[in-house]
Amino acid sequence: RRDSVNHHSLAVIPGDGIGHEVVSEALRVLQHVQQISGRFQLDVQHFDWSCQYYLRHGRMMPEDGLSTLSGFEAIFLGAVGFPTVPDHVSLWGLLLPIRRGFDQYVNLRPVKILQGIESPLRRYKAGDINFVVVRENTEGEYSNIGGALRPGTPDEVVIQNSVFTRKGTERVMRWAFELARTSRKRLTAATKSNGLNYSMPFWDEVFRQVGREYPDVDQSLYHVDALASYFVTRPESFDVVVASNLFGDILTDLGGAIQGGLGLAASANINPDRRFPSMFEPVHGSAPDIAGKNIANPVAQLWTAKLMLDHLGYPEEGQWILDAIEATLLAGIKTPDLGGTATTHSFTDAVLSRLPA
Numbered sequence: 243r244r245d246s247v248n249h250h251s252l253a254v255i256p257g258d259g260i261g262h263e264v265v266s267e268a269l270r271v272l273q274h275v276q277q278i279s280g281r282f283q284l285d286v287q288h289f290d291w292s293c294q295y296y297l298r299h300g301r302m303m304p305e306d307g308l309s310t311l312s313g314f315e316a317i318f319l320g321a322v323g324f325p326t327v328p329d330h331v332s333l334w335g336l337l338l339p340i341r342r343g344f345d346q347y348v349n350l351r352p353v354k355i356l357q358g359i360e361s362p363l364r365r366y367k368a369g370d371i372n373f374v375v376v377r378e379n380t381e382g383e384y385s386n387i388g389g390a391l392r393p394g395t396p397d398e399v400v401i402q403n404s405v406f407t408r409k410g411t412e413r414v415m416r417w418a419f420e421l422a423r424t425s426r427k428r429l430t431a432a433t434k435s436n437g438l439n440y441s442m443p444f445w446d447e448v449f450r451q452v453g454r455e456y457p458d459v460d461q462s463l464y465h466v467d468a469l470a471s472y473f474v475t476r477p478e479s480f481d482v483v484v485a486s487n488l489f490g491d492i493l494t495d496l497g498g499a500i501q502g503g504l505g506l507a508a509s510a511n512i513n514p515d516r517r518f519p520s521m522f523e524p525v526h527g528s529a530p531d532i533a534g535k536n537i538a539n540p541v542a543q544l545w546t547a548k549l550m551l552d553h554l555g556y557p558e559e560g561q562w563i564l565d566a567i568e569a570t571l572l573a574g575i576k577t578p579d580l581g582g583t584a585t586t587h588s589f590t591d592a593v594l595s596r597l598p599a
């Protein structure tokens with residue numbers, strides 16, 4: 243099998259806080275999987291871009307950071323953030339330039355109760371909830387367009403614009419429909435066309451129009467407030483959920499909560515046309531409160547590694563990782579956030595020992 247090893251260039255950005263701890267553990271697992279598989283090799287290069295880098299250099303990454311990254315096929319990121327650095331610095335100095343500069347218009351977040359995990363929705367057991375949220379990741383409500391009139395006066399008016407383009411809306415819808423087609427053939431869109439009377443009717447129109455190309459996919463459209471309640475009352479009914487940037491942001495936090503917490507929530511920022519690298523990062527941040535203590539839950543980062551292998555064309559190998567995570571959790575091995583006593587490192591050792599030999 244050795245003669246057909248595919249090389250994939252991977253930029254690794256551990257970032258700050260627990261990002262370092264969970265990324266190094268995930269790389270151990272990836273290296274092991276690559277050895278067992280024999281089908282691929284990740285050519286890894288590390289970058290220390292982070293809030294620590296910002297505190298030394300006054301920026302989150304070098305001026306040519308994006309063009310450096312553009313030479314890679316994928317980016318594996320831990321988390322960026324530090325108590326003395328404002329959130330907008332790490333967001334606008336690193337995360338958003340990467341997501342937008344590389345046109346990563348799909349943010350994919352699985353919502354699934356893993357084996358061994360107790361959901362706060364007690365009546366649901368492992369596997370009962372198993373869906374993905376496709377969040378539009380480049381436009382919509384997070385547009386940075388707006389401003390204040392008569393600031394500071396009693397007559398102040400503040401405006402925040404949303405931007406929905408036909409191209410931007412169509413492409414994320416189409417991606418979600420294609421995904422639903424390979425899954426349980428059900429796509430649900432989050433809307434709010436009863437309250438937002440320009441953007442969301444347009445969103446609905448594009449959903450219906452693209453949907454005509456997918457008569458084999460069951461299609462429904464719910465107002466986001468109702469949809470949020472259905473995430474709690476009947477989460478088993480979802481397969482693929484497509485949402486705008488803001489609604490997807492909110493729904494995926496709810497999704498993370500019903501699947502058992504931030505320590506488990508994985509995410510992928512995908513540039514589907516593969517002109518640019520895609521970026522794989524867990525939902526959680528740098529968690530300074532638990533950083534450096536070897537107690538961070540590595541599951542979110544490990545699951546994120548699985549999403550990366552899916553994207554690179556190795557879904558079978560990706561599944562090994564998720565299966566080994568579930569076998570570990572089922573054996574009662576858990577980090578403190580899940581009520582266990584395992585360390586970040588010992589949990590990962592247990593995962594490694596459960597990979598195929």
Ligand code: ATP
Binds near residue numbers: 504505531
């Ligand atoms: P940032 O400023 O980088 O966003 P944050 O303080 O907002 O960091 P998050 O990582 O988003 O922190 O998560 C909030 C809390 O959830 C953390 O303080 C931590 O206690 C907990 N948490 C997050 N991720 C994990 C994890 N992987 N393992 C254990 N606990 C976690």
Ligand code: MG
Binds near residue numbers: 323527
């Ligand atoms: Mg935060």
